[in-house]
Amino acid sequence: MTEPLVQSSPAQAAARDITVILNLGSGSASKQQLREQIEQALSAHxxxxxxxxxxxxxxxxxxxxxxxxxxxxxxxxxxxxxxDGTIGTIASLCCGSGVPLGIIPAGTFNYFARELNIPGDAAGAATLLMTGTPRRVAVGFVNDRLFLVNASFGLYSKVIRSREQDVSRFGRSRIVAVLSALGALLRGRHRYAVRISANGVEQVRRTAMVFAGNSSLQLEKLALEIARCTEEDRLAVLVLRPASPLGMLRLLLRAALKTLDGDELLEAFCADAFEIETRRRYVDVVADGEIVRCRTPLRFRVERSALQVIVPPEPQ
Structure with a gap:
């Protein structure tokens, strides 16, 4: 997923000007405490x-x-x-600008940061800004919207809406997110008729969801063999075939047991780019947990080495 960018050394990075954009709405930790940890670490900059x-x-x-x-x-x-949503927003601004992106993970899952071995604690991640080195990573796009972890349309947008409603009622935590997603997946019944063009082949499908992943960590957690796609800087694509509530429950159980690979309800493939046509002029797309309205057709693609990120230096 990454390749070294040799122009900058950790010593050069340590002398750079650092601007931290802290989202007070992400995660569940005390934001005042988080800010104090970041400022204390950066006081040595x-x-x-x-x-x-x-x-x-x-x-x-x-x-x-x-x-x-x-x-x-x-x-x-x-x-x-x-x-991931905050990081994606800043990443889209840094992408193509020549400005390296630093990350202090403060969300619920933090897949992008974890995949790059960025410390999960604020002090460690802030210290890395002074000791790390820039690397180039691949990013995904749906139309002109950048995503770092995944982008999808269909059932997943209902999952996100349900999650945000439940989070506002019960608080932000992993258990709330998981239970909310479970309920939304079991209730989801809408189907889309789509034409998928990928790898030189066109196919017509009825589907509840099309998912494009850019994170091998997230896919490996489900024991999906297509995680190899992201290791080759390609998108991992999942198309969910129509399923009854009982079929969806079986799918979720297999996900929990990490035996999803080869399931008959999932069609999987790798792609550098693919296009989805539907009769709707606009559809809701979830990109790194954020719902955005996109005009169809949806054009997904991966851009290799498009973003510089400060990561731990390579061991000598």
Missing amino acids: AGSWRVIAVKRGSDIARIGAEAVEAARRNGGIVVAAGG
């Missing part, structure tokens, strides 16, 4: 640094764009402190 706390998620893109433009001028680093 040889260069200049600042932490910008953002209360409203709608402000992240605007503030992030200003930070990326400033970092582009002074050779700095812009850091996303939050969940």
Whole structure:
């Protein structure tokens, strides 16, 4: 998934200007404590640094764009402190700008950060900003929307909406997220008629969900053999065939037992790019946990070495 970017050494990275965008709405930990941990770690930084706390998620893109433009001028680093959605927003701004992305994971699952071996604690991740080195990683796109972990349409958008409703009622935690997803999956009955064009072949399908993954860690947790796709910097694609509630329950049980590979309800393939046509002009797409409205046809693609991320240095 990554390749070294040799132009910068850890010593050079340590002297860079660092701007941290802290999403006060991500995760469940105390944000004041999180901010104190980040600032304490960065107090040892040889260069200049600042932490910008953002209360409203709608402000992240605007503030992030200003930070990326400033970092582009002074050779700095812009850091996303939050969940996969926050990290994806800042990553989309850094992508193609020449500005390296730093990550302080503060969400629920943090797949992207974990896959790059970025420490899960705020102090360790902040320290890495001074000791790490930039690497280039592959990112996915659906139309013009960047995603780091996955993008899908269909049933998964219902899962996300259900999760956000339950989180607002019961609090943000992994158990709430898992139980909410379970309930939404068992209730989901809508089917889409789609035409999928991939690898030079067109196929017509009825499906409840099409899923494109860019994280081998997430796919390996389900013991899916197509995790190898992301290791080759390709998208791992899953098409969910129509299923009864009993069939969906069986699928979820197999997922829990990590025996999903080869299940008759799942069609899987690798692709550098693929296109989905449907009779609807617009559909809701979930990209890294964020629901966005996209015009059809949906065009998925992977761009290799498109984003620089500060990661632990390679062992000598």
